[in-house]
Amino acid sequence: MRLTLRALISHGRVARKMGLGPESRIxxxxxxxxxxxxxxxxxxxxxxxxxxxxxxxxLVDYAKRGDTDExxxxxxxxWLTEKDLVPxxxxxxxxxxxxxxxxxxxxxxxxxxENLDRAKMAVLEYKGNPFPPLYPVKKDNELxxxxxxxxxxxxDRAQQLATKA
Amino acid sequence: MVFWACxxxxxxxxxxxxxxxxxxxxxxxxxxxxxRNAVFSREQARQRALYPRIEKIEVSMQGPGLxxxxxxxxxxMSTPLSCAxxxxxxxxxxxxxxxxxxxxxxxxxxLTDSCSMTLLTFKDSDPTLANQAYWRSCAALLGQVLQTAFxxxxxxxxxxxxxxxxxxGAFCCDVALDPQLDSWTPSEESLRSLTKGAQQLIHKDLxxxxxxxxPSVALEVFSHSRCKQEEVEEKAAxxxxxxxxxxxxxxxxxxxxxxxxxxxxxxxxxxxxxxxSLGQGPWGLHRRAQGLSLPLxxxxxxxxxxxxxxxxxxxxxxxxxxxxxxxxxxDSTPPPTSQ
Numbered sequence: 341m342r343l344t345l346r347a348l349i350s351h352g353r354v355a356r357k358m359g360l361g362p363e364s365r366i367x368x369x370x371x372x373x374x375x376x377x378x379x380x381x382x383x384x385x386x387x388x389x390x391x392x393x394x395x396x397x398x399l400v401d402y403a404k405r406g407d408t409d410e411x412x413x414x415x416x417x418x419w420l421t422e423k424d425l426v427p428x429x430x431x432x433x434x435x436x437x438x439x440x441x442x443x444x445x446x447x448x449x450x451x452x453x454e455n456l457d458r459a460k461m462a463v464l465e466y467k468g469n470p471f472p473p474l475y476p477v478k479k480d481n482e483l484x485x486x487x488x489x490x491x492x493x494x495x496d497r498a499q500q501l502a503t504k505a
Numbered sequence: 506m507v508f509w510a511c512x513x514x515x516x517x518x519x520x521x522x523x524x525x526x527x528x529x530x531x532x533x534x535x536x537x538x539x540x541r542n543a544v545f546s547r548e549q550a551r552q553r554a555l556y557p558r559i560e561k562i563e564v565s566m567q568g569p570g571l572x573x574x575x576x577x578x579x580x581x582m583s584t585p586l587s588c589a590x591x592x593x594x595x596x597x598x599x600x601x602x603x604x605x606x607x608x609x610x611x612x613x614x615x616l617t618d619s620c621s622m623t624l625l626t627f628k629d630s631d632p633t634l635a636n637q638a639y640w641r642s643c644a645a646l647l648g649q650v651l652q653t654a655f656x657x658x659x660x661x662x663x664x665x666x667x668x669x670x671x672x673x674g675a676f677c678c679d680v681a682l683d684p685q686l687d688s689w690t691p692s693e694e695s696l697r698s699l700t701k702g703a704q705q706l707i708h709k710d711l712x713x714x715x716x717x718x719x720p721s722v723a724l725e726v727f728s729h730s731r732c733k734q735e736e737v738e739e740k741a742a743x744x745x746x747x748x749x750x751x752x753x754x755x756x757x758x759x760x761x762x763x764x765x766x767x768x769x770x771x772x773x774x775x776x777x778x779x780x781x782s783l784g785q786g787p788w789g790l791h792r793r794a795q796g797l798s799l800p801l802x803x804x805x806x807x808x809x810x811x812x813x814x815x816x817x818x819x820x821x822x823x824x825x826x827x828x829x830x831x832x833x834x835x836d837s838t839p840p841p842t843s844q
Binding site: 481483485488489490491492495 | 627628630631632633635636639671672673674799800803805809812813816
């Protein structure tokens, strides 16, 4: 049994390697996260979007503490490279997610990149953004025969309940 | 009490002699039917003979994926259905009605002039016309079933089918039965056998052949029925050109207010839900037969169907106000005071 091969095969290792090393990885994620906070919906490779998701949600959790909090301000100023986004984080994103306990971001797959690398792409967004939805809701045609019959049925029931009450 | 398409309403023996005497005075149902059929076929042949040579017309199709397709068809012979046959099988199976120059046109009626045509289906963005035509056709089918369901001893007078909106939950067919059946209320079994009769007609996939005729021909067709003749006169008065449209399905000729659907095979879930008595009218005890149906392309799950069917058993009230006044809400509870 050759033991050296185990070091090469990543048995159960979940931490991703990105860029040139751990510091490069953090810098790269910082840039992506800044872009996410600025634009609220970005397209990147699937692996990077998945990594950023964790940090994006943690950042919002810190922002919920309020901008008077020392630690929260330090985190925000570290992670956001463009400093005009720090007020946006505390005044726009944090109040938006007050009622949510977790799950501030949404990720969806995209078709692979057109380049030679054919990389797996994904779109990452903060929920509640002003753009049209990623999964558009297809509404049934109200005027088809069966929908008209059901409408009549619903009105009938409502009338019955109204007269009973 | 079980009755069937050939008619076997078995009431007590006391009725037999009276019924027989009455039947002897009237022409039998089969005779009436064959006479109407003969007049219809004669008129149809005469109208076809108006175009002895083949003349070509240009039909431009409108619709999704078809805009501007030009078809060269025969005048007086080609129908919108033949235009659909030139397109695809989907168009043949799913077209319900045609819109010729903005006018609703039954699929089996021959085209007379170059025009622009749209084929309507049940799944368009605005299927209102198709829905109304379907509702009318289901009511006509119900009328046909009622006409053929009873034994020859009992007369069945089909009164004019009221125009009911789809939201009311059921289509109705007004009928005045023989005075001997005044005390008869249909049981579940009888309604089920009526449904079976209708399902048989649907299974045969008979086309509804339209024919636009002058009122005199229509009066001749319905020469045995005074009620129908009055209806013909009413319809002729309402029509802009004074013509009356007759439809034939199988061997039953009927009158209709508007265009009907192409064929009986388009209905799939069809049930006769109730037969209500509305009180005495000029032709006898006025009864309203109600039913519920859905087309082949829009079938409902059985849970939904059960709920809709339960609602269809309630009496649908049609206000007698003509000229596009919306009918009162179809409910046994008094309608709320609106306006």
